[in-house]
Every structure is written in C-alpha cells, then in structure tokens.
Amino acid sequence: MPEPALSPHRPASALLTDLYELSMATVYDAEAMEEEAVFELFFRELPAHRNFVLTAGQDECIRFLSGFHFHEGEIDWLRSLDRFPEHFLRRLASLRFTGDVYALPEGSVAFPMEPAIQVRAPLIEAQLVETFLLNRIHSQSVLASKAARIVLAADGRPVMDFGARKAHGSDGALALARCSYIAGAAGTSNLEAGMRYGIPVMGTMAHSYVQAFEDEERAFERFCRQWPETTLLVDTWDTLRGVERVIALIQAHPGPGKLPVSAIRLDSGDLGKLAWQAREKLDAAGLEDIRILASSSLNEYRIAELLREGAPIDGFGVGTEWAVSPDAADIDFAYKLSEFAGEPRMKASRDKATWPGAKQVWRSWHRGSMQGDRVCAADEAPIKGSEALLKPVIEGGERLAGALGTLEETREHARKQLAALPEALRQPEQAASPYSVSISKQLEADKEAMLRRYLDER
Amino acid sequence: MPEPALSPHRPASALLTDLYELSMATVYDAEAMEEEAVFELFFRELPAHRNFVLTAGQDECIRFLSGFHFHEGEIDWLRSLDRFPEHFLRRLASLRFTGDVYALPEGSVAFPMEPAIQVRAPLIEAQLVETFLLNRIHSQSVLASKAARIVLAADGRPVMDFGARKAHGSDGALALARCSYIAGAAGTSNLEAGMRYGIPVMGTMAHSYVQAFEDEERAFERFCRQWPETTLLVDTWDTLRGVERVIALIQAHPGPGKLPVSAIRLDSGDLGKLAWQAREKLDAAGLEDIRILASSSLNEYRIAELLREGAPIDGFGVGTEWAVSPDAADIDFAYKLSEFAGEPRMKASRDKATWPGAKQVWRSWHRGSMQGDRVCAADEAPIKGSEALLKPVIEGGERLAGALGTLEETREHARKQLAALPEALRQPEQAASPYSVSISKQLEADKEAMLRRYLDER
Numbered sequence: 001m002p003e004p005a006l007s008p009h010r011p012a013s014a015l016l017t018d019l020y021e022l023s024m025a026t027v028y029d030a031e032a033m034e035e036e037a038v039f040e041l042f043f044r045e046l047p048a049h050r051n052f053v054l055t056a057g058q059d060e061c062i063r064f065l066s067g068f069h070f071h072e073g074e075i076d077w078l079r080s081l082d083r084f085p086e087h088f089l090r091r092l093a094s095l096r097f098t099g100d101v102y103a104l105p106e107g108s109v110a111f112p113m114e115p116a117i118q119v120r121a122p123l124i125e126a127q128l129v130e131t132f133l134l135n136r137i138h139s140q141s142v143l144a145s146k147a148a149r150i151v152l153a154a155d156g157r158p159v160m161d162f163g164a165r166k167a168h169g170s171d172g173a174l175a176l177a178r179c180s181y182i183a184g185a186a187g188t189s190n191l192e193a194g195m196r197y198g199i200p201v202m203g204t205m206a207h208s209y210v211q212a213f214e215d216e217e218r219a220f221e222r223f224c225r226q227w228p229e230t231t232l233l234v235d236t237w238d239t240l241r242g243v244e245r246v247i248a249l250i251q252a253h254p255g256p257g258k259l260p261v262s263a264i265r266l267d268s269g270d271l272g273k274l275a276w277q278a279r280e281k282l283d284a285a286g287l288e289d290i291r292i293l294a295s296s297s298l299n300e301y302r303i304a305e306l307l308r309e310g311a312p313i314d315g316f317g318v319g320t321e322w323a324v325s326p327d328a329a330d331i332d333f334a335y336k337l338s339e340f341a342g343e344p345r346m347k348a349s350r351d352k353a354t355w356p357g358a359k360q361v362w363r364s365w366h367r368g369s370m371q372g373d374r375v376c377a378a379d380e381a382p383i384k385g386s387e388a389l390l391k392p393v394i395e396g397g398e399r400l401a402g403a404l405g406t407l408e409e410t411r412e413h414a415r416k417q418l419a420a421l422p423e424a425l426r427q428p429e430q431a432a433s434p435y436s437v438s439i440s441k442q443l444e445a446d447k448e449a450m451l452r453r454y455l456d457e458r
Numbered sequence: 459m460p461e462p463a464l465s466p467h468r469p470a471s472a473l474l475t476d477l478y479e480l481s482m483a484t485v486y487d488a489e490a491m492e493e494e495a496v497f498e499l500f501f502r503e504l505p506a507h508r509n510f511v512l513t514a515g516q517d518e519c520i521r522f523l524s525g526f527h528f529h530e531g532e533i534d535w536l537r538s539l540d541r542f543p544e545h546f547l548r549r550l551a552s553l554r555f556t557g558d559v560y561a562l563p564e565g566s567v568a569f570p571m572e573p574a575i576q577v578r579a580p581l582i583e584a585q586l587v588e589t590f591l592l593n594r595i596h597s598q599s600v601l602a603s604k605a606a607r608i609v610l611a612a613d614g615r616p617v618m619d620f621g622a623r624k625a626h627g628s629d630g631a632l633a634l635a636r637c638s639y640i641a642g643a644a645g646t647s648n649l650e651a652g653m654r655y656g657i658p659v660m661g662t663m664a665h666s667y668v669q670a671f672e673d674e675e676r677a678f679e680r681f682c683r684q685w686p687e688t689t690l691l692v693d694t695w696d697t698l699r700g701v702e703r704v705i706a707l708i709q710a711h712p713g714p715g716k717l718p719v720s721a722i723r724l725d726s727g728d729l730g731k732l733a734w735q736a737r738e739k740l741d742a743a744g745l746e747d748i749r750i751l752a753s754s755s756l757n758e759y760r761i762a763e764l765l766r767e768g769a770p771i772d773g774f775g776v777g778t779e780w781a782v783s784p785d786a787a788d789i790d791f792a793y794k795l796s797e798f799a800g801e802p803r804m805k806a807s808r809d810k811a812t813w814p815g816a817k818q819v820w821r822s823w824h825r826g827s828m829q830g831d832r833v834c835a836a837d838e839a840p841i842k843g844s845e846a847l848l849k850p851v852i853e854g855g856e857r858l859a860g861a862l863g864t865l866e867e868t869r870e871h872a873r874k875q876l877a878a879l880p881e882a883l884r885q886p887e888q889a890a891s892p893y894s895v896s897i898s899k900q901l902e903a904d905k906e907a908m909l910r911r912y913l914d915e916r
Contacts, residue, residue, distance in 0.1 A: 016628050018620070018647035020661030027684045033670060077653045123670060130664075131648075134623035135631060142782075162476070165592035166788055170474050171627025173593060189476035190589075195535045203478030206588075208795035211803040212491060212581060226485045236805060237912060320788045324600075329782040330624055337666035345669045347694060454695060 012064050015074045017131040022084065022092075025124045029088050035341035036099070037123040038358045040115040041133055042336075047328035051425035052435065054148040054414060055116045056179045057140035058106040058393070059404055061133050065119075066399040068097040068129065097125050101394035104361075105405065107144070107182050107414030108389065109421060111437045113354075113375050114361045116141070116333075118390055123340065130335045138333045139172070140179050146300075146325035147176075147183035148418055150318055152426050153300035155307060158186035158315040160202050162295060163323035164193075176323050181407065182414050186315070197407055207267075210236040217245050224249060224260030231263040231293060234278070239269060243278045247285045263291040265317070271296065272311040279312040293317060299327075300428040346450055355443040356450050362386035370420050372436035377443055470522050473532045475589040480542065480550075483582045487546050493799035494557070495581040496816040498573035499591055500794075505786035509883035510893065512606040512872060513574045514637045515598035516564040516851070517862055519591050523577075524857040526555040526587065555583050559852035562819075563863065565602070565640050565872030566847065567879060569895045571812075571833050572819045574599070574791075576848055581798065588793045596791045597630070598637050604758075604783040605634075605641035606876055608776055610884050611758035613765060616644035616773040618660050620753060621781035622651075634781050639865065640872050644773070655865055665725075668694035675703050682707060682718030689721040689751060692736070697727060701736045705743045721749040723775070729754065730769040737770040751775060757785075758886040804908055813901040814908050820844035828878050830894035835901055 028034075043053065070078075075093045078084055084092075099121020110116055116137050119126045151159055161180045164173040170192065177193030187200035194201035205223060210233065213219035220232055234242030246261055253260050264282075266274050271294045282290050294306070295317030303316055320326075336354055337345045344356030358378035364371040364386045374383060382388065393403035405413065424431035486492075501511065528536075533551045536542060542550075557579020568574055574595050577584045609617050619638045622631035628650065635651030645658035652659035663681060668691065671677035678690055692700030704719055711718050722740075724732050729752045740748050752764070753775030761774055778784075794812055795803045802814030816836035822829040822844045832841060840846065851861035863871065882889035 012628060013650050015650040015653060016622065016631060017649055018622060018661050019649055019652070019659045020647060020663055022649070023662050023685060023688075024664065024667040027667070027680055028670070030684055031680055037666075037670065039666070074653065078649075081659070127666065130666075131623050135625060135627065138624050139626040139630065164474065164476060165589050165793075166596050166791075167593060168597040168626030169593065169629025169633055170470060171629035172597065173474060175627055189478060191475055191477055191480070191536075192471050192473040194477070195473060195532065201477045201539070203476050204481050205478055206482065207805050208495075208497070208585065208588075208803075209482040209485070211795045211805065212486070212495065212798045222485050222489055226488055227481060230481075324782070324787040326784075326787040329784040329787040330778045333624075335623075337669045340670045345666075347665050347669065 012060070012132065013074065014068055014070045014128070014132075016135065017128055021128050021130060022078070025127055026084060026088050028124050028127070029091060033123050035123060036120055037126045037337060038339035039119045039126045039130070039335050040338050040359060041117040041119075041137055041333060042113055042115045043110075043331050043333045044354075045112055045332055046434070047331055049430045050145065050328055051427075051431050052109045052111065052145070052421060053141055053331060054144040054183055054418070055104050055108050055110045055137065055141045056106055056144035056182055057136035057138075058103045058117065059410070060136045060140075061117060062101070062103070062393050062399060062403050064132055064136075065097045065101060065129060065394055066397065068095075068125075070095065095125065095128075096397060097121065097129065097394075098397040099125055099394070100392065100396065102390040103393045104389050105391060105410070105413055107410045107417060109370070109417045111373055111435050113437060113439070114373060115359055115390060118358065120358070134333055134335050138331060139168075140175050141333070142325050142329065142331055143176050143179035143322065144183050144414075145331070146322045146328070147180035147185060148414070149300040149428060150298075150303065150322055151184035152418060153303040153307070153428055154316055157313070159184070160315065160317045161185050161188035161190065161322070162203070162317040162319040164188075164190040166320040166323040168324075172323070178407070180318075180322055182411050184411070184415060184418070199407070204231045204265075205233050207233065207236045209233075216242060217249075220245055220249055228258040228260055229262040230260070231265050232261055233267060234264045235266055235268050235274075239266060239274050240277055240281065243281050246290070247281060247287060250287060250290070251285065261290060263293050263314070265293040265295060267294075267296045271313070272306050272309050275306075275311045275313050291315065295319065297321065304428050344446055344450060346447065355439060355447045357443065357446055359390075359443070361389040363389055365420070368420055369422060370435070372438065374438045374440060375443065376440040377446065380440060380442055470518070470590065471532065472526055472528045472586070472590075474593065475586055479586050479588060480536070483585055484542060484546050486582050486585070487549060491581050493581060494578055495584045495795060496797035497577045497584045497588070497793055498796050498817060499575040499577075499595055499791060500571055500573045501568075501789050501791045502812075503570055503790055504892070505789055507888045508603065508786055509885075509889050510567045510569060510603070510879060511599055511789060512602040512641055512876070513562050513566050513568045513595065513599045514564055514602035514640055515594035515596075516561045516575065517868070518594045518598070519575060520559070520561070520851050520857060520861050522590055522594075523555045523559060523587060523852055524855065526553075526583075528553065553583065553586075554855060555579060555587065555852075556855040557583055557852070558850065558854065560848040561851045562847050563849060563868070563871055565868045565875060567828070567875045569831060569893050571895060571897070572831060573817055573848060576816065578816070592791055592793050596789060597626075598633050599791070600783050600787065600789055601634050601637035601780065602641050602872075603789070604780045604786070605638035605643060606872070607758040607886060608756075608761065608780055609642035610876060611761040611765070611886055612774055615771070617642070618773065618775045619643050619646035619648065619780070620661070620775040620777040622646075622648040624778040624781040626782075630781070636865070638780055640869050642869070642873060642876070657865070662689045662723075663691050665691065665694045667691075674700060675707075678703055678707055686716040686718055687720040688718070689723050690719055691725060692722045693724055693726045693732075697724060697732050698735055698739065701739050704748070705739060705745060708745060708748070709743065719748060721751050721772070723751040723753060725752075725754045729771070730764050730767050733764075733769045733771050749773065753777065755779065762886050802904055802908060804905065813897060813905045815901065815904055817848075817901070819847040821847055823878070826878055827880060828893070830896065832896045832898060833901065834898040835904065838898060838900055
C-alpha cells in the first residue's frame with residue numbers, strides 16, 4: 001500500500017457550523033459562561049431492520065478539533081453580517097479547541113445510547129463544533145454501516161466500490177471509498193480516493209467502450225492487448241455471445257505468458273442465471289480459472305440471495321446502494337449536552353430517553369465475541385473483565401499519540417469488530433433479539449432524580 | 459443579497475473519475491479513436507411516488523468542464539501506479555475539454571429520458587468526465603427535487619435549511635443549502651454556505667443553550683437581551699410553560715423599540731396540537747404577531763398533513779429529510795453514449811429502453827403551464843410553439859455568455875418551473891397520470907433499425 005501522495009484531507013472550515021451555534025456562543029460570551037461542558041454524540045435508535053452501526057468519521061473529527069480555527073476571511077465575512085459584537089469576533093479569530101475528547105476508535109461497532117464521541121471543553125468551544133462533528137460522524141457511519149452489511153453478505157468474496165458517480169459530491173465519493181474500504185471493500189474505482197488514501201484502485205470498461213467499436217470482438221481484442229489479464233464486460237449486446245467471444249479470444253491467445261482475460265463482468269439481466277450459464281460455458285472450455293464478477297443495483301439482500309441460490313459469482317461491484325444507503329439513509333445521531341459546570345444536564349422529555357452526565361461504555365467479551373454493553377456514568381468503577389470503549393484522543397486540545405490509526409489499522413479494527421458480532425447480527429435480516437445494551441443503575445437513578453427536579457421546578 | 463466573499467466553488471479535481479474511464483481512454487488513444495462522441499445524461503424512471511425531478515448541478519458541471527485539467531501532482535500519482543504508457547500520461551497532462559455542451563438550465567424540471575446534459579466532444583474527453591457529471595447532477599438533483607416537494611408542501615410559508623449536520627460532508631452541506639435555496643427555501647443555518655453563496659443565514663438556539671442555564675426564564679431573558687426580535691425554542695422542558703414564559707417576557711418589556719421576541723419554535727411532540735395551544739395562549743395575550751415555527755423530522759408529507767389540519771404554523775425548519783431524501787435517496791441517472799463518429803449508438807437491450815442518436819427535448823406550454831414534452835432527434839425540425847429545452851452552454855470548450863445564471867436567477871427559474879407544473883404534479887402524492895413525455899417517430903424508427911441490425915449482426 002503506497003502512502004497517499006497528498007494530505008489525505010482538505011482543510012475543513014470552522015465555518016461549517018450553524019448560525020445558531022454562534023448566536024448561542026455570543027450569549028455565553030456576554031454572560032461569561034466559560035465553564036466546562038460535556039457533550040455526547042450518539043444515536044437513540046437503530047434504523048429499522050439494522051442490527052448495528054459501524055461508526056466512522058472519528059479521524060476527520062479529531063483532525064478538525066485539533067486544528068480548529070476560523071480563517072481571517074471567515075471572520076471578515078462574519079463581521080460583514082453586522083450582527084456580532086466586535087470583541088466576540090476578535091475572540092473567534094483566536095479561538096482554538098482546548099478541550100479533551102474521548103471517542104470510539106473509528107471502525108468500532110456501536111449500539112443505541114453509546115457515545116461515539118464525547119467532548120469536554122469550555123462551553124463555547126464544545127458548542128461551536130457540533131455541526132461539523134455530527135456531519136462527519138453521521139454521514140460516514142451511514143456509509144460504513146451499509147458497506148459492512150454488504151461486505152458481510154459477500155461472505156469473503158471481494159466487493160469493489162463503484163459508487164463515486166452516485167455519491168454526494170467529491171466529499172461523499174471520497175468518504176464512500178474510505179468508509180467502504182474500512183468496512184472491508186477490496187478497493188475502489190475512484191482515482192481521487194486512490195491518490196488521497198492509498199486505497200487499491202480497480203476498474204476496466206463500460207458499455208460505452210464496447211459501443212464505440214464496430215463490433216464486440218474487436219473491442220475485446222483491443223482491450224486485452226492493452227490490458228492483459230483484464231476483466232471484460234460481456235453484456236453490452238448479448239451476454240452469452242459475449243462469453244463465447246471471451247472464450248474464443250483466450251483460445252486464440254498464442255501463449256505462454258499472461259492470459260488476455262482473468263474475469264468477466266455481468267451488469268444486467270438475471271445475474272444468477274447468467275452466472276450459471278457463463279460458468280458452464282467457461283468450464284466446458286477448460287477455463288475454470290476465469291472469474292465471474294457481477295454488478296447492477298446490488299445490495300446486501302440481493303448478494304445474500306444470489307449466494308444462497310449458489311450463483312457462481314466470485315466478486316461484486318457495488319455503486320448506488322452504498323453511496324446513498326437507500327434503506328437507511330440516515331441514523332438519528334444527536335449531540336447532546338450531558339454536563340455543564342460540573343452538573344449533569346439533560347433534556348427533560350420522558351418519551352425521548354437520554355441520561356444525564358458524562359458516560360463510559362463497557363463491553364463484555366467471551367471467546368472473542370461481543371456479549372453485551374453497559375452504559376455507565378464516567379465516574380463509576382470499571383466493570384471487571386469488560387472493555388472501556390471510549391478512549392482518550394485529544395487532551396487539552398492536543399491530539400494524543402495513537403489517536404489516529406493508519407487506514408489499514410482502522411480497517412483491521414473494523415474487521416475484528418465485525419467478526420466479533422454475534423452471528424445473528426451479521427445477517428442482513430433484523431435479528432430476533434437485539435444486542436444487549438443496559439443502562440447502569442446509577443444513570444437511571446440520576447435520570448429519575450433530574451426528571452423530578454426539573455419538571456417540578458422549572 | 460451580498461456577493462459571495464470567496465469563489466463559490468472549490469476547485470474540483472479531474473481525478474474524481476473512475477479508473478475504468480482511464481483504462482478505456484488508454485485504448486481509445488492507442489487505437490486513434492479521436493472522433494466526436496455524443497453522451498447524454500438522463501434518468502430512465504422517476505423514483506417511486508415522485509412526479510418530477512428538479513435538476514441541479516449544471517452550474518458546477520459547466521465550471522468543471524470549462525476548466526477541466528489534471529494537476530501535475532495527479533499525473534505524478536498516475537505515473538506511480540506503473541500502469542499507463544508515458545505518452546498517454548503526457549497527453550492527459552495537457553488535456554483540456556474542447557467539446558460542445560447542451561444542458562437544461564439549472565433549476566429546470568425534467569422527466570424520464572430527457573437529457574439534463576448532452577456532451578459532444580472527442581471520445582476521450584467525453585468519456586473521462588462521466589463520473590464527475592453524474593456525481594454532481596445526481597446528488598444535487600436528489601437534493602433539489604426533495605427540497606422542491608417540501609417547499610411546495612409549505613404552500614408559501616418560509617422553509618429554512620437546518621440540514622448541514624446530516625448532509626454528506628462539507629460538499630453535501632453546501633450543495634444542500636444551495637439546492638434547497640434554488641428550490642425556494644428562505645435561507646440556511648449553514649454559515650459556510652452563507653459565505654460562499656450569499657444565501658440568507660438563519661438560526662437562534664438549541665436545547666443545549668437552555669439546558670446550560672439554571673432556568674429557562676433566565677435563558678430566554680439573556681438571549682433576547684442580546685438578540686431582540688429573536689425566535690425562542692420553547693420545548694426544552696415543557697412547551698406550554700415555555701410559551702407562558704415567552705409571553706411574560708414580552709409583557710415585561712419596557713417598550714417602545716424592538717420586541718424581544720418575534721417567533722417561537724416547536725421542536726418535539728405533537729406539533730399540530732402544540733401549535734394550536736401556543737397560538738391560543740399568544741392570542742389571548744394580544745400577541746397575534748408572534749409567529750410559530752416548527753421543526754423535528756419534517757418532510758413534505760408531514761408538512762402537508764399539518765397544514766391540512768389547519769395547524770397555525772408560520773414557517774418550518776427542515777433538516778435530515780432533505781439532507782438525505784430517505785424516500786428517494788437516488789435517481790437512476792446514467793450517462794450513455796448515443797453517437798460516435800457520426801453514427802448513432804445504443805445499448806441493445808429491449809428491457810432497458812434507450813434511444814440512439816443526439817436528442818433535443820421540446821416542451822409545449824399553454825397559458826403558462828407545461829403541457830407535455832417530446833424527445834426528438836437533435837436534427838428533427840423544431841416543433842412549432844414548443845420550447846427547445848437543451849440550450850448550448852459550452853462551445854469548443856469555452857463557456858458561453860449566459861451559460862451560468864446568478865443564484866437568484868436560477869432560483870427564479872426554478873420558481874417559474876415549479877409554478878408551471880400541472881397542479882396534480884405539485885402534490886406530495888403520486889399523480890394519477892404522469893406527465894406526458896413522448897418519443898418522436900424518427901427516434902422510435904432509428905431504435906428499431908438499430909436493434910435489428912445489432913442483434914442480428916453482433
């Protein structure tokens with residue numbers, strides 16, 4: 001894996017924030033509300049039919065927080081709004097993030113009510129970064145979670161990211177390539193992602209290539225001459241005739257040396273049936289080593305179905321489905337104040353369950369498998385034999401050594417996390433019983449006490 | 459509207475392309491396939507329950523094409539792959555887009571089979587830009603179409619973009635603010651979008667603000683002191699008590715001068731019922747002018763329902779739903795070769811309907827309302843009284859004067875397009891009969907001739 005040739009991230013703007021963050025911060029400043037706040041970023045419920053969330057985006061958040069600042073031109077623009085006091089603008093111009101941050105390592109599996117990121121910082125700092133943190137953790141966890149399900153469904157067969165064209169902008173395409181790679185994709189078609197992240201790049205031909213030639217035979221022959229051991233797309237005209245042309249091409253190969261073709265790709269029609277028919281033709285010609293790849297609106301359900309039917313498909317290309325995750329296009333992530341000035345805080349609504357105070361999540365393991373999680377107050381005694389999932393990544397505004405893994409390390413972490421999921425949770429279908437996440441007695445007691453106090457007093 | 463303070467677009471990389479585009483281009487280069495190709499970018503079918511697509515992204519595509527080039531570092535990285543012939547890399551380094559482009563003006567309503575963009579350029583150029591064009595037109599048309607439905611449902615009431623936190627990356631958040639503004643949103647919470655595009659910015663407070671204070675009364679009072687005529691979020695503890703506190707605050711106002719509060723916002727619970735109760739309390743206190751805004755998982759269906767029930771809501775904040783468009787997270791846009799070297803081309807598959815050759819779309823109008831569209835071969839005679847929708851925007855690689863409207867002009871164009879939709883298509887529900895799009899006899903005849911020829915010969 002080569003090192004990325006350029007910085008893997010474009011500088012992110014502190015101005016990717018909502019106006020209301022600055023409106024609130026102006027009042028915090030006027031009221032000298034400078035004490036430490038604890039905010040936690042978590043989701044309340046899994047999307048329908050989902051068994052877990054594979055969290056991603058922490059890497060970008062850590063880089064953003066440790067480098068947080070407004071550019072001069074941004075302050076000038078804020079000034080042009082004629083809205084904020086000048087001393088506040090000057091404060092913003094020199095504002096840096098000075099707090100502590102705890103996070104689940106990127107590529108960790110998470111369940112409802114488990115903070116993916118916990119920010120402990122002076123109120124203004126912790127408030128201003130809300131929009132960015134939610135933006136990155138939400139969108140990248142949507143991508144990584146969908147990709148994990150698809151990779152699990154492929155059951156060891158390589159899955160390639162073909163989704164750049166359907167992703168949301170350049171950011172979306174880069175995040176898709178990176179998140180799907182973390183989730184176990186074999187590589188991406190996206191060259192920009194290949195350059196920025198060092199992800200293996202893949203891809204050979206589209207239908208337009210074949211159409212641009214007078215006939216398919218010549219299109220194939222010229223392609224193989226340039227790119228021996230390639231993958232030929234065989235369904236532009238007639239899939240099985242396409243396969244026959246591939247066989248003829250290989251048989252006409254003068255050899256020895258590289259075979260002209262190593263795989264064919266099916267991109268339309270009844271993929272299972274066509275894969276069987278293609279396999280038969282290839283095998284009958286003694287070409288058992290030529291692999292069959294499939295693409296065309298694939299997702300975890302369709303891949304699982306094809307493999308259940310025994311379709312002889314050796315690898316998959318996935319595009320739209322993991323670029324936008326249509327079955328769960330959003331996850332209900334929120335960023336909630338849980339403590340301020342040493343006092344626990346919460347939104348007092350009995351139907352939207354949250355718990356006050358800073359938290360830690362403890363995961364119990366048995367023989368390499370996740371057994372259940374417990375959300376506790378951060379100051380509760382460790383649970384013996386369990387793992388504390390939230391790790392320190394930033395201290396006093398400084399990134400800690402080891403806070404960022406390499407992409408390969410993050411991918412390996414995700415692989416182990418997915419492998420440790422109970423088997424029922426690794427299936428596309430919703431598990432009969434969800435993963436166990438319990439709330440500690442202390443948190444429940446704190447919540448009840450707060451609800452009584454707030455609803456009576458306020 | 460102030461001019462954007464910075465260039466409204468970050469430079470886009472020509473490397474946002476799929477490896478297969480370069481793999482194919484290498485062969486085109488080797489085979490001296492330098493003739494002009496015509497590619498068309500269109501969708502085959504509307505997403506389920508949708509009546510139209512509001513196209514967006516053309517502006518970025520036009521900027522990208524007219525400035526198309528690989529950076530030196532990108533060529534170096536491609537060289538490091540040890541994959542492409544050196545003469546081809548040198549060709550890429552100096553490659554510019556020299557073709558002609560026709561497009562629907564950004565903010566135009568489109569229907570199935572109607573090209574949003576048509577590229578006529580030497581084959582290599584037209585092939586390499588596929589990924590970028592699809593990426594921008596697809597994602598931004600998804601955003602604009604959802605936003606248009608939501609704005610139509612709000613029936614003249616202002617709708618604010620609160621979606622930056624749930625959008626896909628910075629690009630996604632910027633595109634959401636811009637596309638929703640084109641579709642008629644009143645403004646955005648996203649400051650980066652405000653600075654880049656000059657879109658009005660909006661937003662006052664979150665629950666965390668209220669929670670950070672000892673009590674709601676003080677939180678409100680301090681906020682109004684800083685921001686007179688503000689919007690107060692009243693549902694942190696108990697919505698109706700929150701409304702009573704707002705009334706007390708206004709009544710305690712020494713006046714004359716600005717009122718401390720101009721609106722309240724509801725963000726949880728039964729929005730319709732709470733709006734009625736809040737309205738009654740406000741009106742009883744003589745505060746008929748205080749507006750009621752609502753947010754919380756709103757979409758076009760929910761907004762239409764609230765208004766059908768007569769809920770006294772004066773404006774809406776929308777976030778997640780138009781950031782990811784969960785009910786139609788993708789549209790089946792494709793970029794297809796329709797002509798090469800002066801000959802029509804198509805993918806020969808009877809189940810996936812496409813028509814060969816370069817096209818034009820003619821729209822007929824009656825008293826300011828769209829009556830039906832006809833997709834014709836580009837060289838067919840004009841249809842009298844109809845409008846040719848595809849307009850030239852780039853000629854010989856150069857952007858034409860008037861190819862890009864200002865954001866306000868694009869918004870006004872979209873407003874007129876949406877106003878001209880037949881009434882049934884403006885509703886959230888699927889219209890009983892879809893908008894009429896017919897295919898010209900010449901295109902049908904060309905298609906049948908090609909199918910016969912290809913399926914026989916190839």
